[in-house]
Amino acid sequence: MKGIRKVLTASVLAATLASPALAAELRFTIWTGNEAHLKMLNGYAESFRARRPDVTVKFETIPPADYTQKLTFQIAGGNPPDAGWLMEDAAPTFAKAGVLEDLAPALNAAKDYDFADFSKPALGLWVNGGKVIGVPFSTSPFVIFFNKDMFDKAGLEDPLVLAAKGQWTMATFQDVAKKLTAANGKPGFEFKDGQGYDSRIMHALMPPIRAYGGDVWADRKCGLDTPQAVASVRQLHDMVFKDKSIVAPGEKGDYFSGNSAMTINQISRASLMPKAGFKWGIAPLPTGPGGDSPVIGQAGIVVFAAGKQKPLAAEFVAHVTNKQNVAIAAQFFPPARNSVLASDAFINSNNLIPPAQMKIVGDAIARGKVLPAHEKSPQLLAAMKPRVDALWRADANVESALKAVCAAIQPLL
Amino acid sequence: MEGKPATSPKSGPTARDDRAPWLTLKMREAMEAWLFISPTIAGFLIFFAGPLIAVIGYSLTEWNLLSQQVTYVGLANYRDALFANADFWHVARNSAIFALGLVPLNMMLALMLALGLSRRFPGVIIFRTVFFAPVVTSAAAWAIVWKFLLQGEAGFVNQMLAGIGIAGPNWLRDPDWAMVAVILTRVIKMVGLNMILYIAALQAIPRDYEAAARLEGASDWQIFRAITWPLLGPTTLVIMVITTIGSFKVFDHIYLMTGGGPENGTLVLAFYIYEQGFKFFNVGYASALAMIMFAIVMALTVVQLLLRRKDT
Numbered sequence: 087m088k089g090i091r092k093v094l095t096a097s098v099l100a101a102t103l104a105s106p107a108l109a110a111e112l113r114f115t116i117w118t119g120n121e122a123h124l125k126m127l128n129g130y131a132e133s134f135r136a137r138r139p140d141v142t143v144k145f146e147t148i149p150p151a152d153y154t155q156k157l158t159f160q161i162a163g164g165n166p167p168d169a170g171w172l173m174e175d176a177a178p179t180f181a182k183a184g185v186l187e188d189l190a191p192a193l194n195a196a197k198d199y200d201f202a203d204f205s206k207p208a209l210g211l212w213v214n215g216g217k218v219i220g221v222p223f224s225t226s227p228f229v230i231f232f233n234k235d236m237f238d239k240a241g242l243e244d245p246l247v248l249a250a251k252g253q254w255t256m257a258t259f260q261d262v263a264k265k266l267t268a269a270n271g272k273p274g275f276e277f278k279d280g281q282g283y284d285s286r287i288m289h290a291l292m293p294p295i296r297a298y299g300g301d302v303w304a305d306r307k308c309g310l311d312t313p314q315a316v317a318s319v320r321q322l323h324d325m326v327f328k329d330k331s332i333v334a335p336g337e338k339g340d341y342f343s344g345n346s347a348m349t350i351n352q353i354s355r356a357s358l359m360p361k362a363g364f365k366w367g368i369a370p371l372p373t374g375p376g377g378d379s380p381v382i383g384q385a386g387i388v389v390f391a392a393g394k395q396k397p398l399a400a401e402f403v404a405h406v407t408n409k410q411n412v413a414i415a416a417q418f419f420p421p422a423r424n425s426v427l428a429s430d431a432f433i434n435s436n437n438l439i440p441p442a443q444m445k446i447v448g449d450a451i452a453r454g455k456v457l458p459a460h461e462k463s464p465q466l467l468a469a470m471k472p473r474v475d476a477l478w479r480a481d482a483n484v485e486s487a488l489k490a491v492c493a494a495i496q497p498l499l
Numbered sequence: 500m501e502g503k504p505a506t507s508p509k510s511g512p513t514a515r516d517d518r519a520p521w522l523t524l525k526m527r528e529a530m531e532a533w534l535f536i537s538p539t540i541a542g543f544l545i546f547f548a549g550p551l552i553a554v555i556g557y558s559l560t561e562w563n564l565l566s567q568q569v570t571y572v573g574l575a576n577y578r579d580a581l582f583a584n585a586d587f588w589h590v591a592r593n594s595a596i597f598a599l600g601l602v603p604l605n606m607m608l609a610l611m612l613a614l615g616l617s618r619r620f621p622g623v624i625i626f627r628t629v630f631f632a633p634v635v636t637s638a639a640a641w642a643i644v645w646k647f648l649l650q651g652e653a654g655f656v657n658q659m660l661a662g663i664g665i666a667g668p669n670w671l672r673d674p675d676w677a678m679v680a681v682i683l684t685r686v687i688k689m690v691g692l693n694m695i696l697y698i699a700a701l702q703a704i705p706r707d708y709e710a711a712a713r714l715e716g717a718s719d720w721q722i723f724r725a726i727t728w729p730l731l732g733p734t735t736l737v738i739m740v741i742t743t744i745g746s747f748k749v750f751d752h753i754y755l756m757t758g759g760g761p762e763n764g765t766l767v768l769a770f771y772i773y774e775q776g777f778k779f780f781n782v783g784y785a786s787a788l789a790m791i792m793f794a795i796v797m798a799l800t801v802v803q804l805l806l807r808r809k810d811t
Binding site (some may be wrong): 155159162183184195243283284285334336464465471472473475476478 | 563564566567647649650651652653654669670671672674685758759760761762763765774777778779780
């Protein structure tokens, strides 16, 4: 009897001691603090517990402006998160440094995952030589937000109507912006978040350059000095300094408070519109001589190679990016899964954007190209910035300024 | 008096404590002194000397923070910065221009304000507070307000200038004016600190000197030149040294106002070091730049001290 009691006591003690060892907490870094986003993410953690009851997931918010920097410090300091979001411009840098774990084995092992369902162009940044360094969770095309009231006041057809007629071109865009400026006394267009001359250089230049059939760089060669790029940037320059229809460098605009008639942004900014106090809509980017060329911004989910629980973290990433969960996220983050993109659930997912306009988003994802990224993105942007500053002088020679940009960045490419 | 002489075992320089008879009083006092200053010494070693030595070590390496690849490169980072990197000299020149613009302007303005506000008159406290308030205002709030005021055509400053027939520049976007704008806004922000130092120094000058000079018929200017200014010498030296060091270390103001632009026109040393270390993750190179900046600031401080010693 005494012996049995000893065995029982030892078993209970062993079980008690063993349970905490089995329990695991995954650290997952994100850049959103939005309550609805957090609720959704915590929902993923809950549903993961159905399979892994002993695993909890702790989501850590790092402000977007410092995100890449702080993540780097965590990795360098030997305290990396297990998994996290990663911005598109950081992906090549992180991949080159070898700090991202290959997710292919975990995704292949996940039941009913269907990796082939992801849009191929959307995987460009994340799949390299058979390795999957991340899974895109937000594949968000840039669209034109327009102030319908300002268009009505100017007696102009809005971009949606023009796009439906096939007349929403770069030339029309310039013409409309000029007329809106004259009619409303406010600039016709503002670059993304008013930062087109500073931190959003790429977002300002890329859409028109691609509409003209060019690119900032491709195949490690600078494309800013090509005739297409020069023509497109010359148009922007004219709009800023001749037409005065784009918010000028050093001036404040802000579309979202009614101080410009149009802007370029992603659908996540639609959350600002209920408070805007004017009628609005979203439209595709204007087409140009290069045809229809949607531009996409992207973010992915990665697992860090220095993390302590890599297999578990990879399993969680597979869970978060399965069909069911991508469909849930589509209300906030446009998906890269074709099956979700084609579904009515996606078209009807955003209660701020009508289904017809959400279809524009879906079309742009299917046909668009992701913004260019490079393993030396920070250096490239730093090298571009002073030369692009020189471009935004009223008397600048656009062609010479763009040649100077190429001269500065080509050695880095 | 009978009995034993009233001598304490603890008296005298060689007295020993019963609990530690091997310690002399001198040794005990020395130990106590070291214990009292040990927190400060520990803080100095951990937070100043340690990082400084580490930075010297880092500066001799090529260290990519992200990949954690560290390679010893000797003095290559210094050679590259000083002899191969044109950006470094551009940035050093910007820092020098910033310091040359800010230090004299700040000191002159601070002295003028202090001369006006060192005497008591109704409302003097309010005036002092008004000029000191920007010093304690958050740098971010200060930058946001000034960026708004210094907009191109729509900016308040340019609208005021337009009112008197002057077409103001696009302050923060024009490479010829951006440095002027950041210097002026920095001077306005920080002048209150030097003003307070000067006020304290002025109030410490005995009134008798001025009274005696006035009896001899000295003018205000003569009193200032012959009495006030020489007696402000030590304070002026301190202000000059701390303002010069501060101007070479300026980072937040540039980061928030111009981000180093336009056309790298306001890219100063501290901001360049930040870019190299925290944006490009070249920790070794950033450390070498930091050591060069340390040497420049140290040299300027020594020169100022020597000049002052020569004057006196």
